[in-house]
Amino acid sequence: MSEPLTNTRALQIAKRPPRTRLDVWPRRTPRRWMMRGIFALPYVIFALVVSALGATESPNATLVARATRIDWDRADAQWLGDIFPPISTLLAGFVPGGALSLSIIGALSAGVFLQKLIEIMVQRRFARSTIVILMMALALNPLFFYNATQNYSAFLGLLLFGLGLSHIVRFVTWGNTESGFRVGLYFMVAVLTDVTALVYVTAAALSAPFLRHRREGAKGARRANALVILYPAASALVSLAVLNSLFLGRPFAGATQSAFTGFGDRLVIVGEFFSTVEGVIVIAPLISAWLIALIVRRPGAIIISTLVFGAFIVGFALGLLPSGSTGNIFMSLTLLAIALIPTARTRNGTVMISSVGVFQLLIGWATALTSTAFALWASQMFVG
Template sequence: MTVLPTGAAPIHTESTVLPRVAPRQPRVRLDAFPRKASNRWLLRLALAAPFVIIALIEHFSSGLTSGTTVNQDLLARVEQIDWTRADVSWVGSLYPPIGTVLASLIPGGTLGLGIAGAVVAGPFLQQMIEVMHQRRFPRIKATAFFIALAVNPLFAYTVTTNFEAFLGIAFFGVGAINMFRFIVNRNTQAGFRAGLLFMVSALSSTSGLVYIAVAGVTAPLLTLARRGQRGARASNILVILFPTLSTFVTVFFLQLVFLHRPFAVLTTQFTYDPTRWALFPQLVTTLNGFLILAPMLSGWALALLVRRPGAILISTFLFVALIFGYVFDLIPLNAAGNTFLIMTMMGIAILPAATTRRATTLITIVAGAQIIIAWAAAYNRPVVLDWMGSLTHALGWN
C-alpha cells in the first residue's frame, strides 16, 4: 500500500478530462448581405432606381392608363378626410391609418406615391436577397427566385400604382421571414420583430388583415424548434399576433364606449359584392383563372420538394384568404399581382437551406415557371396590359 505525502496530489491512472463538445451550429447564417452597411445602402438604391424611373415615366406620360389607379383612388379618399377633427369616429375613418397618413404627407400626388413605393421596394428586395444568401441558396436558384419576384410587370405595377398594398406586402414579407426564424430557428428577437412588422402591415393596407389572419393560422404548421415544451405553439402565436390584436382590441373598445359600435372601423371597409363570387368557377375554366391559381400550385410543388407537406396548407390558406379578400373588397378591382407577389414571397421566406443538388435543380425549375406565370398573368390583366402599352408608347417602342 502506497502512502502519499501530506498535501500531495492524487495520481490519476486515466484522464478525467471530458471531451470537448462542439457547439451546435445554426441552421442558417444571420450575417447581413452585403456585409458593409454602405454597400447595403448602395444595393438598396440600385434596386429602387428602376422603379423611380418607371414612376417618372408614368407621371410625364399623359393618358398613361384608361382607368384610375389605386393611388389615384387613395388620394381622392385622403382629400375627403376632415383633418381638423380628432374624435373616435374620425380615427376609424383613417383606416388603414399608416397608408392614409403617409399619403397625406407625401408631396407630389401620384408621382410622390410612385417614388415612395420605389423607395420601399429597394430595402424590401435587399431583404429578399439577404434571406436567400443566409439560407445558402445557390446563385442560379437565388437569381431565378429574384427574377420571378421582381423582374416582371406585376411587381412594377404594384410598386408604382398601389402604394398602400405594396407597403402591406413589404412589411408582411419581412415579418414572415422573421416569423420563420422565430419558430423554426428559435430566434426570440426575430419573433418580436415579426409581431411588430405584422402590426404595421395590418395598419398599412386593408389587405394586411388578410395576411395577418393567415399568419396566425399557418404559424403552428411550421416545424417547431422548441419541441417537447408545453404550450410552445400557443406562445409562438401569441408573440407574433399580440401587437396586432392589442391595437385592434383597443380601437374596438374605444368605439364601443363612444360610438356603441365596436366594429365600426371594419364595417366601413368591408363591401360585399356578390358578383365577385364568379371568380371561383373562373379559376378552373379560364386561362386567367389558372394563372391566378398557378402560384398556389407552385407553392405545393415547393413544399413537396423540400419535404415540408405542412407548407401545402400554408399556400392553400393564403390563397383562399386572398380570394376572400378580393370578394369582400379588401383587394381593389384595379389592383393586380397581389396573389402572385405574396405567394412567391412566402416561398422565399419559408424555403429551408439548400439540400441535395437534385432538389435544388427542381426548385430552380419551379422558380423559372414562376417567371413565365408572372409575365403571362400580366398579359392577361387588362389594367396591367394597358399600363405596359402606355409605358412602351411613352418610350417610343411602338
C-alpha cells in the first residue's frame, strides 16, 4: 500500500519573467485597452462640450468643408492633387458626423497614443515620477486638448511622428531591424495624413546619422539607415509629384500647391513673430530639448532638435505650415526629448530630467496662454 503524497516543500510560485525593453505595457491586452479608454475619456468629454458650446470654426471644420467640395466620382490626376493629403481627406469625406466625428476620433487616438507613450517610457525604465511629470507636461496642456479634438490631421501626423521617433532610436541605436521598417511606415502615413509632416519627418530622417549607432564604424551604415527611414515617405511623395508633373504640368497640387509661393514675405513674418512674446516662448521647448541632450550626454540630440525646430520655420516659409502652429512645435519637441532619453541613467540624471519636465510643463501652459490662434478659437465659446 503506497503512502499518501505528503510533500511538505513550500509551493514555488512562478516569478514573472523580467521585463525587456520591447515588452508591451500593460502586459495583458484588456488592461491596455482599458487604460487607453481612461486616457481618451477627458478628450471625448472636451470634444462634446466644445461642440455643445457652439464652436464651429476649427481646422476640423475646414477639413470637412474642403472634403465636401471634392468630386468623389472622379479619379484623374487633378483629383489626386485635390485630395492630398489623402488619409485625412478621405476620413473627412466619408466618416459621418462631420467635424464632431473627427473630434471624437482624435480623442480616441489620443488615448491610444498616451498609453503607447507610457509604454515607451516603461520599456526604458523611466522613474515613475519622471513618467508622471512628462505625461502631465504633454497631456494636461490646453494645446494637446485643442489639437487632439480640433485639428485631427495635424494631431495624427504628430502622433505618428512621435511613435516613429521612438522606433528611430530602436533601429539606429539598438540595431532593431523591425523598428527600421516601422519608422519608415509611420513617417509615410504621417506625410499622407498632414502636409505639415513633410517638414519634420524630413528633418528627423536627415538627423538619424547624428544618433549613436550600434554599427559604429560600419561603412555606409549611417546613409543606409537614413534611406530606410525616409524611403517609404519619399517614394510616395515623388510618385505623386511625377504624376502631377506629367498630367498637370506642375509637381505640386492641392494642399502643397502654395509651396514656394511668397517665400520671402513669409520669412519677414517669421522675423516679426520672434520679436513677440509668443515667438520667444516658442523657442523655450527647443532649449528644454537641448538641456535633456546635455543631461543624458547625447550631443547629437542638440543637432536633431535644432533641425526639427528649423524644419518648422522652413515649413512656414514654404507655405506648408499654417499660422498658429506653435502647439505643434511644442508637442513635437516634447516628443523628441522623450524619445531621445536613454535607458541607462544615473540618479542625478533622473532628478535633472524631472526638473526639465516641470519646466516643460510651465512652457506648455505659457505657449497656450500666449497663442493667438488658440485665443481666437477659444473666443468662439466664451465671447458673445
